[in-house]
Amino acid sequence: MKELINYILQFGQLDKQQIDLVMNNVVESSLHKGEHFSEAGKVPKQVGFIVDGVIRGYYHHNNGEEITRCFISENSLVADYVNFEANTVSAEYLQACTDCRLIIFPKDNWEELSRAVAGWDNIKNKMVQICMYQKSRKGPVISQDATTRYREFMENYPSLINRVPLAYIASYLGVTQQSLSRIRRNIR
Amino acid sequence: MKELINYILQFGQLDKQQIDLVMNNVVESSLHKGEHFSEAGKVPKQVGFIVDGVIRGYYHHNNGEEITRCFISENSLVADYVNFEANTVSAEYLQACTDCRLIIFPKDNWEELSRAVAGWDNIKNKMVQICMYQKSRKGPVISQDATTRYREFMENYPSLINRVPLAYIASYLGVTQQSLSRIRRNIR
DNA sequence: CCATTTTTTTACCAAATGGTAAATGCTTTC
DNA sequence: GAAAGCATTTACCATTTGGTAAAAAAATGG
Numbered sequence: 309m310k311e312l313i314n315y316i317l318q319f320g321q322l323d324k325q326q327i328d329l330v331m332n333n334v335v336e337s338s339l340h341k342g343e344h345f346s347e348a349g350k351v352p353k354q355v356g357f358i359v360d361g362v363i364r365g366y367y368h369h370n371n372g373e374e375i376t377r378c379f380i381s382e383n384s385l386v387a388d389y390v391n392f393e394a395n396t397v398s399a400e401y402l403q404a405c406t407d408c409r410l411i412i413f414p415k416d417n418w419e420e421l422s423r424a425v426a427g428w429d430n431i432k433n434k435m436v437q438i439c440m441y442q443k444s445r446k447g448p449v450i451s452q453d454a455t456t457r458y459r460e461f462m463e464n465y466p467s468l469i470n471r472v473p474l475a476y477i478a479s480y481l482g483v484t485q486q487s488l489s490r491i492r493r494n495i496r
Numbered sequence: 497m498k499e500l501i502n503y504i505l506q507f508g509q510l511d512k513q514q515i516d517l518v519m520n521n522v523v524e525s526s527l528h529k530g531e532h533f534s535e536a537g538k539v540p541k542q543v544g545f546i547v548d549g550v551i552r553g554y555y556h557h558n559n560g561e562e563i564t565r566c567f568i569s570e571n572s573l574v575a576d577y578v579n580f581e582a583n584t585v586s587a588e589y590l591q592a593c594t595d596c597r598l599i600i601f602p603k604d605n606w607e608e609l610s611r612a613v614a615g616w617d618n619i620k621n622k623m624v625q626i627c628m629y630q631k632s633r634k635g636p637v638i639s640q641d642a643t644t645r646y647r648e649f650m651e652n653y654p655s656l657i658n659r660v661p662l663a664y665i666a667s668y669l670g671v672t673q674q675s676l677s678r679i680r681r682n683i684r
Numbered sequence: 685c686c687a688t689t690t691t692t693t694t695a696c697c698a699a700a701t702g703g704t705a706a707a708t709g710c711t712t713t714c
Numbered sequence: 715g716a717a718a719g720c721a722t723t724t725a726c727c728a729t730t731t732g733g734t735a736a737a738a739a740a741a742t743g744g
Contacts, residue, residue: 641699641700641701642700642701643700671701671702672701672702672703674701674702674703674704675700675701675702678701679701
């Protein structure tokens with residue numbers, strides 16, 4: 309819980325009683341590698357905070373291929389927030405790509421906090437903006453060759469290289485995992 | 497002006513007097529192919545409506561290469577709205593890729609309308625959402641080969657193929673224009 | 685600790701793409 | 715309508731990447 313409180317207090321002040329209110333509206337939870345936080349075709353019902361682990365966002369393209377769009381790691385909110393807010397059906401999956409420890413805000417509690425905690429909305433909006441910004445972060449540059457895309461990935465996400473299965477990184481970079489493996493060999 | 501009025505009235509009702517107020521706060525304008533609507537490094541000061549023509553959004557990548565991120569064509573708003581609203585410096589260029597006829601809302605007038613026209617904010621928010629959605633629309637899929645990316649581009653933007661210089665489409669698709677030219681030959 | 689499963693690496697060949705250079709075609713302008 | 719400036723196509727070859735199959739390495743579960 310400490311991690312979540314520290315995270316929240318980055319965005320605004322809360323007194324002890326308010327912090328307790330927040331804590332009373334969350335649930336600790338976990339996901340094993342491969343399990344889903346939310347799924348395409350369903351209406352998302354929760355906002356999560358990643359205490360430990362990495363979650364990826366992906367969708368199925370026409371041909372059925374999985375396209376990885378982003379990675380989200382610890383000390384971040386995770387949610388398909390637009391559809392969470394609008395009660396609409398999600399178009400993408402959010403899946404644990406390592407085992408994850410999470411703190412969950414169920415939808416009712418998330419809304420309750422807006423009523424119960426003065427200043428919560430201000431904090432909330434800032435957190436959500438950061439959350440959406442991370443998901444929209446520029447992906448790999450399509451005109452660059454795979455080697456360059458991998459190099460830039462290492463610069464932008466150095467902490468992921470040794471934690472996330474190669475197949476997901478390959479999917480994010482738009483290459484087969486065989487090609488990515490070859491690229492890694494040739495880089496050294 | 498008719499085009500703009502029709503566009504606006506899609507999103508809400510306005511009476512004749514209110515329409516006049518809107519018209520009094522815009523300026524007709526035009527851009528030649530190659531000229532910029534707004535530029536990276538500057539604070540955007542206007543919202544535009546494209547009466548005729550196509551504008552592209554692009555930015556410079558590390559290595560100096562131009563990356564085309566989106567195309568916007570007639571009957572759409574065009575703006576770097578986040579930075580327009582926040583008075584912050586833009587990170588991308590918006591450039592006419594054909595000659596364009598535009599209707600411009602200078603920033604002061606745009607804000608004036610919120611005060612002068614009841615219901616304007618409601619209409620405005622809907623228009624801006626659509627504008628931002630169009631810019632965020634999913635780009636070409638990085639894992640597909642260039643031929644497939646071009647095929648899907650033709651499906652998604654059939655009206656652009658014969659209007660926009662090939663070099664810009666190539667930049668959007670992440671291939672050299674020579675490769676794109678060859679792809680076009682082989683497709684027929 | 686061994687068996688099983690998952691993940692990563694290798695290898696080989698075919699196909700796609702980039703780099704470079706040049707030719708052709710198309711517009712614009714005077 | 716000729717000249718100049720853009721835009722598009724072609725060609726050739728080197729390099730990169732994908733497809734397929736299999737081996738090796740690492741992680742997982744009894």
